[in-house]
Amino acid sequence: MKGICALYDKETELMKSHVFPKFVIKHTKKTGSEYLRRVVEPDKREQDGLKLHLLGFDAEQKFSLREKWFAENIFVPYLGGQLRLDYDENLYYFAVSFLWRILVTEFRTNENLKNRWYFEQLKEVELEWKNFLANGKMPNKYHNVNLFFTERIISHTTDLKGVDFYFTRIMDGTIVSNPEEEYLFMYGKFNRFIFWSVLKSPDYNDELYDVEIHPKKGTFNIPQGLDYEPIATFISNRIREIDKLPLPNQSQQDKIEKEIMKDPQKFWDSDVGQSLYNDKFNLEK
DSSP states (O other): OEEEOTTTOSEEEOEEEESSOHHHHHHHHHTSOSSEEETTEEEEEESSOOEEEEEOHHHHHHHHHHHHHHIIIIIHHHHTTOOEEEEOHHHHHHHHHHHHHHHHHHHHHOTTGGGSTTHHHHHHHHHHHHHHHHHOOOOSSSOOOEEEEOOOOOOOSSOOSSHHHHHHTOOEEEEEEOTTSOOEEEEEEETTEEEEEEEEOSOOTTTTTTTBOOSSOEEEESSOOOOOHHHHHHHHHHHHHHHHSOOOOHHHHHHHHHHHHTSHHHHHHSHHHHHHHIIIIITTO
16 A cells, blocks of 8 residues: 655555564464464454554665564574674664554554653654664664563562563563653563663663663673663563453353364473463462
8 A cells, every 4th residue: 555654754655564573473473373362352363463554665674684683693592592692783773663663553553642741752752763763863862772681480479470471472562651750661572572762761870781782782691680670660560461451252262272282282382381381380389
């Protein structure tokens, strides 16, 4: 379909762009089920991730180059057990492009966004990030971008349920704020990778030292330290919110059970099976 490319602001043939990278969708299906279920629509089975008519061919190609770099240099090595990861400017570009897509999706799908206290600020963020992604001008005001690598949750001291599943399997993206209007983040995660950008916050000094992505190059050593309380609080609240969402209806649960029973051992040996087993039998002891 014809439309205005969200990155280059020109009329072109728009492609159905993945909000979450295609390689993430492929991996999630390969290590779990052939179908995907969004936590907000558990009765709906999808064979692909969320897509919008968002970008033209040139923008898609530009983003695809960085997605390929991330998949080959960060995604696959870390999931394969590598705990020291060197990176260059491609990681910063990929992270900004991922969070920017989530932000643009919010603008296009969240009817209440214009009534939020941070709406005008988010318009500034979108323009600054777009200028970087399209023209290479480094963000000045909204330059902070972070990446936290997660792993299996063997134990925890909270009352939360589904912790391992959230940290290792869920795809999630949203705007984060608090009622006191002190904090504002853009947030996105998939599999064992959590990204966020601090857009407004009291001084956080060195609390993001181990997770901040440097624009040019750097090295991540895993496990990382993360002492930034606002993001930890948000993630805990997010897991609690997801746990309160309704389960799939009985018909959909029957379909899930039928799919598992085709090869139960294969399911429990899979990444999703290990996660569900861990949450149910290890963390609920």
